[in-house]
Amino acid sequence: MAYNLKQELSKPERLAGGHRMCAGCGAPIAVRGVTRAVKEGDKLVVGCATGCLEVSTFMYPYTSWKDSFIHNAFENAGATMSGVEAAYNALKRKGKIKGEYKFIAFGGDGGTYDIGFQSLSGAMERGHDMVYVCYDNGAYMNTGIQRSSATPKFADTTTTPSGKVSTGKSQGRKDLTQIIANHHIPYVAQTTFFRNFKDLHEKSEKAIYKKGAAFLNILAPCPRGWRYPTEDIMEMCKLAVDTCFWPLYEVEDGKWKLNYIPKKKLPIADFLKPQGRFKHLFTPDNEHLIEEYQKEIDQRWEDLLVLCGEKSL
Amino acid sequence: MSIRERLSGNEAIAFAMKQINPDVVAAFPITPSTEIPQYFSQYVADGQVDTEFVPVESEHSAISACVGSQAAGARTMTATSSCGLALMHEILYIAASNRLPITIAAINRALSGPININADHSDTMGSRDSGWIQIYSENNQEAYDNFIQALKIVEHKDVQLPAMVCQDGFITSHAVENIELIEDAKVKEFVGEYNPECYLLNEKQPMSVGPYDTPSYYLEHKRQQAEGMKNAKIVALEVAKEFEKISGRKYGLFEAYKLEDAEAAIVIINSTAGTAKDAVDKMRNEGKKVGLLKIRLFRPFPAEEIAEALKHVKVLAAMDKTESFSSQGGPLGAEIKAALYHEEKSPKIVNYIYGLGGRDVKVEDISSVYEDLYEILATGVTGETYRYLSVRNQEGK
Numbered sequence: 262m263a264y265n266l267k268q269e270l271s272k273p274e275r276l277a278g279g280h281r282m283c284a285g286c287g288a289p290i291a292v293r294g295v296t297r298a299v300k301e302g303d304k305l306v307v308g309c310a311t312g313c314l315e316v317s318t319f320m321y322p323y324t325s326w327k328d329s330f331i332h333n334a335f336e337n338a339g340a341t342m343s344g345v346e347a348a349y350n351a352l353k354r355k356g357k358i359k360g361e362y363k364f365i366a367f368g369g370d371g372g373t374y375d376i377g378f379q380s381l382s383g384a385m386e387r388g389h390d391m392v393y394v395c396y397d398n399g400a401y402m403n404t405g406i407q408r409s410s411a412t413p414k415f416a417d418t419t420t421t422p423s424g425k426v427s428t429g430k431s432q433g434r435k436d437l438t439q440i441i442a443n444h445h446i447p448y449v450a451q452t453t454f455f456r457n458f459k460d461l462h463e464k465s466e467k468a469i470y471k472k473g474a475a476f477l478n479i480l481a482p483c484p485r486g487w488r489y490p491t492e493d494i495m496e497m498c499k500l501a502v503d504t505c506f507w508p509l510y511e512v513e514d515g516k517w518k519l520n521y522i523p524k525k526k527l528p529i530a531d532f533l534k535p536q537g538r539f540k541h542l543f544t545p546d547n548e549h550l551i552e553e554y555q556k557e558i559d560q561r562w563e564d565l566l567v568l569c570g571e572k573s574l
Numbered sequence: 575m576s577i578r579e580r581l582s583g584n585e586a587i588a589f590a591m592k593q594i595n596p597d598v599v600a601a602f603p604i605t606p607s608t609e610i611p612q613y614f615s616q617y618v619a620d621g622q623v624d625t626e627f628v629p630v631e632s633e634h635s636a637i638s639a640c641v642g643s644q645a646a647g648a649r650t651m652t653a654t655s656s657c658g659l660a661l662m663h664e665i666l667y668i669a670a671s672n673r674l675p676i677t678i679a680a681i682n683r684a685l686s687g688p689i690n691i692n693a694d695h696s697d698t699m700g701s702r703d704s705g706w707i708q709i710y711s712e713n714n715q716e717a718y719d720n721f722i723q724a725l726k727i728v729e730h731k732d733v734q735l736p737a738m739v740c741q742d743g744f745i746t747s748h749a750v751e752n753i754e755l756i757e758d759a760k761v762k763e764f765v766g767e768y769n770p771e772c773y774l775l776n777e778k779q780p781m782s783v784g785p786y787d788t789p790s791y792y793l794e795h796k797r798q799q800a801e802g803m804k805n806a807k808i809v810a811l812e813v814a815k816e817f818e819k820i821s822g823r824k825y826g827l828f829e830a831y832k833l834e835d836a837e838a839a840i841v842i843i844n845s846t847a848g849t850a851k852d853a854v855d856k857m858r859n860e861g862k863k864v865g866l867l868k869i870r871l872f873r874p875f876p877a878e879e880i881a882e883a884l885k886h887v888k889v890l891a892a893m894d895k896t897e898s899f900s901s902q903g904g905p906l907g908a909e910i911k912a913a914l915y916h917e918e919k920s921p922k923i924v925n926y927i928y929g930l931g932g933r934d935v936k937v938e939d940i941s942s943v944y945e946d947l948y949e950i951l952a953t954g955v956t957g958e959t960y961r962y963l964s965v966r967n968q969e970g971k
Contacts, residue, residue, distance in 0.1 A: 306646070306774050321785035329774040332784035333641050333668055340635035344600060344642025344650070347626040349775060351597035351648050354624065360777050380638065383631035 266457040269297050275305065280325040281317035285491030287454070287481025288314045291396040292367060294458055295477065296328075298465035304328065304362045306349075308342040310372030311335035313403040314396065336376040338366040339384030339393060346389045363469050364391035370411035371401040374437050385444045385474045392468040392475045395437065398483035406486045410435040413506070414557065415550055416538045418486075423541040428550055433557055438478045439568075442512040447473040450511035452520075453480035453498045460509055460520055467513065480507045488537025500532040505562040510569060519569040529558045576821070577755040583711075583746040586718040586753055587653065587679045587739075588613035592623055593761040594725060597648035597768070600628035600639035602658065605691045606743035607681035610653035633658035637665040637676075644674040645783045647773030649725075651676065655743055656683035659697045663704070669736045670705025671799060672783055675728035676736040678706075679721060682844065682895075683743040684931040692932020693742040695843060695896040699905050705799055707737035707806050708873040712829075712847045714751045717741040719823060720870075722756070725765045726813045732805040742845040744932070760820045807874045827876040829868040830883050832858060836865030838947035839884065839921075841910055842893040843869045846928070846935050850893075853940035864944050869906070877913035884914060889947045890921040893963075895929045903927070903960045922956045928963035939964050 275296040282289050292314065299305050305328040309315040315332045318325040333341040342364050352358045366384075368377055373395040381393055400418050401407040407420040414433045417423040421430040442449040448471045450464040461479065468475035480501055484491045501507035504527045509520040530551050533539040542550050566572040581589065588610050591599065601611035611627075618627045628643075630636045636652050644650040654662065659680060669676050680698050684690040698708060709724055711717040717739065724737045741747060756764075772781050787795060807827065814825035829847075832854055833839060842850050847868040857864045867883060884890060892911075894904025907925030914920040926943060929935045943963065950956055 304777065304780075308642070315784075316786040319782050319785045321787045321791050324782035324785070326782050327780065329776075329780040330782040331642060331645055331774060333638055334664060337635065337638035337665065340630060340638035341642035343628055343630070343635070344598065344639030344644075345646045345774060347598045347600070347628045347639065348643040348646035348648035348650070351624065351626040352646075352775060355597075357647075358775055358777065362775065379631060380635050383635050386631070387628070 264459045264462060266459070269458070269462060272297055272301065275299070275327050276318065277325045277327060281320065282313065283485060285484045285494055286313070287398055287483060287494060288369070288396045290454055290494075291394065291479045291481045294454070294461045295365060295392075295394055295465040298462055298469055299363055304360050306331065306345050306362060306364050308332070308338050308345065308364070308366035310338040310366070310368035310377055312369040312372050314367055314369065316403065335372055337380045338368045338372060338377055339380035342366040342391050342393070343384045343387060343389045346391050364389070365469070366391060366393045368393070368395055369402065370395060370397045370399060370409045371403070374411045374435055375409050382444065385441055385446050385476060388446065388474050390473055392477060394477045394479060396479050396481035398481050398486060400483070400486050402483045402486045411437065414554060415542055417541060418538070428541060428547065429538070436561070438476070441476040442517075445515065446475065447471050448475040448511070448513050451478045451507065452509055453501060453507055454495060455498055455502055455509065455521075464511060486538065489535050493535065497535070500527065500535070503527045504529050504532040505558055506532050508562065508565055510565065517569040519565065519571055522571070529555050575757070577757065579753050579755050580750050581714060581753045582609070582748050582750045583714045583717045583741050584609035584681065584748065585613060586714045587721055588617070589755065590718050590721045590761070591651060592617045593758050594722070594765050595623045595762070596625055596651050598626045598628065598640070598643040598650045599652060600630050600636045600643065600650070601652045601654070602630050602633045602636045604633065604655050604658040606683055606747045607653045607655040607658070607679065609747070610679055633661040634665065637662040637669065640676045641665060641669050641672065641674060644669075644676050645672060645774050647770055647775045649768040651678070653679035653681065655681045656685055656697045659701060660685055663701060666701050666704035666706055668784070671795065673734040673799070673802065674736055675734055677721070677724050677728060678736070678738040680738040680740045681743045681747045682740055690931040691743070693745050693845070693895070694930045694932065695894070698738060698740050699896045699898070701738070702873055702905060705735060705803070706873060707735055707803070707871070709737060709739050709871060710843050710869055711739065711741040711746070712845055712868060713746055714753050717746060718753060718755065719817065719821065719825065722761060722764065723810070723813050723817050723825065726816070727806060727809050729768060730809045733802050733809050735799070735802050735806060740844065745845040756821055764816070764820055803874045807871065807876055810871055825870065827871045827879050828883070829870065831866045831868065833865035833867055833883060833887075835863055837863045837888045838890075838944055838951060839865045839867060839887045840891045840893055840940070840943060841867045841869065841884070841906060843872070843895065843906060846893065846895065846940070849935055849937055850940045852937045853944065856937065857941065857944055862944070862948070875909050875913070877909070880910070881913045881917055884921060885917045885919065887921045889950045890923045891943050891947055892923060892925045893943070894925060894927050897927055897930065901960070922950055924950070924956065924959045924961055926961050926963045933964070935964070
């Protein structure tokens with residue numbers, strides 16, 4: 262059946278409203294986008310790393326999760342879900358469970374790129390039948406906007422503040438999607454909230470229903486950390502995609518595929534300009550930094566075009 | 575008929591695990607516990623168990639997977655030692671607070687640094703306040719028996735807490751001894767099926783595990799956890815009674831050895847108790863009224879019962895195979911002193927640190943402790959209460 266956003270949105274939500282996430286936060290949008298792809302009859306166990314999403318959706322004695330949910334610690338969502346999946350296999354084999362269960366872990370970039378990196382890598386390498394979803398908002402937002410290895414270059418965070426002798430974070434982003442793709446698991450994809458959410462939906466569906474380990478990296482803007490008007494989230498995501506800051510692509514059974522090539526690739530400044538965290542770049546002495554940034558974006562895009570067979574070396 | 579065998583402590587634990595046939599084992603190798611997941615993987619490879627074995631990439635992930643698995647409704651266990659247990663530290667507290675009855679075979683080994691692979695109790699003593707039940711074992715037989723009993727204690731509805739069953743690295747984990755094993759069917763019947771009330775994979779009732787807990791509730795949750803730990807003492811005795819029926823072997827909260835009329839006694843944990851019993855026998859032959867108390871349950875700490883067993887003793891040495899760097903002794907010393915504080919005629923108590931990093935402890939070493947105790951008895955002067963046994967280049971006494 263052809264994808265229809267309106268129809269998808271009419272499905273019962275698996276994450277109840279009334280949770281405590283900030284208005285305009287990308288994380289619950291990512292959660293709903295992914296879990297909408299779980300078939301209505303299928304059961305789900307959700308795992309979650311410590312972070313905004315966890316502390317705001319399961320504050321004792323209330324839970325926003327209609328499915329079973331487990332939070333263990335910050336750095337071990339991958340291993341925790343490995344255990345849940347192993348338990349399912351054992352109990353299913355013994356005939357103690359009849360229905361079909363799916364397993365999805367959510368972590369922010371802190372819990373995924375950084376402190377939970379080993380746990381994630383182990384879970385993916387062992388090939389547990391689960392999906393690990395990173396909602397990447399590019400910093401440790403829960404503790405108050407500290408840099409992570411997903412924080413974009415030059416971003417002003419509370420541990421990489423711009424100042425008289427600093428222009429924000431001096432390192433570029435770690436490319437986690439490609440790192441996980443190099444685990445050679447059945448499915449890896451990068452997506453965000455784009456147009457009618459078809460890209461996110463289809464990738465979630467594949468990730469959930471393809472047997473084995475799958476990884477989704479979802480750019481999920483944080484209006485507090487990025488400092489843009491809350492209502493502009495869709496515009497921010499569009500700019501991230503059209504500037505090639507956040508290309509939409511997937512790696513299915515080892516085949517790399519670019520899902521979207523902008524008709525007109527926009528300059529990176531278009532993505533940086535509306536965000537307060539890059540404000541210091543837009544002064545006359547710092548123009549060269551934006552040029553430097555553009556070069557890095559271009560290089561990474563060119564490399565990805567080659568990986569996806571859109572261009573030969 | 576029980577089965578007579580010759581097994582190392584690690585083999586005995588692996589064999590108990592095979593008989594229990596758990597749903598999930600997640601483990602990472604570390605000396606000296608490595609053999610347990612090795613033997614167990616072979617059982618999996620040969621189809622002798624139905625277990626899902628998760629060969630994780632670290633001990634941190636081992637215990638994290640155990641938390642996920644046990645919360646999902648599966649009977650789950652692992653094995654570790656030393657730095658492996660230390661790497662698990664954060665998650666030990668989470669497992670206990672989630673009331674997940676996971677079982678760890680803990681093969682005691684010194685913590686780094688400096689790195690050392692031999693036995694002392696710094697690893698499990700480092701997790702004594704994590705909310706795990708701790709059961710200590712003198713030899714292979716006890717390790718096997720305690721492991722089987724542990725399962726029944728942890729899963730009891732009044733307890734629902736995880737446990738570590740401890741034994742000394744190499745000294746018992748690798749030394750082969752005679753052992754009496756219980757028949758498979760009897761073990762299976764003894765441990766029964768694991769049927770938790772609430773679990774993630776309950777198709778009728780989903781659940782959320784691991785909430786953010788505010789000051790409005792956290793204190794009560796900890797109090798409930800403490801109640802579970804208190805109950806573990808009673809349950810451990812009930813389980814021991816049942817276990818005696820299938821094994822003929824008697825277990826209590828601790829073992830009192832020639833303690834009844836003792837005037838000088840030591841309190842000790844794990845394999846050195848065996849050495850110490852030899853020292854006791856020797857000195858008894860010389861007419862000296864010496865005895866010992868061997869700890870079995872350290873968490874919960876059966877303080878009242880221990881005080882009752884020791885209150886008549888005139889002078890006492892608590893033997894710690896670990897340092898706590900409090901500058902006044904080790905954790906066992908602190909517990910023993912606290913337990914006896916309310917006794918009107920409390921014994922004089924000294925605390926020895928001994929055998930760190932696997933330093934051999936001989937019968938003569940233990941005898942020297944008793945001699946020290948007799949000197950206190952004769953002079954009435956306790957002297958330094960924080961002592962080191964058989965240490966070089968230091969007065970120590």
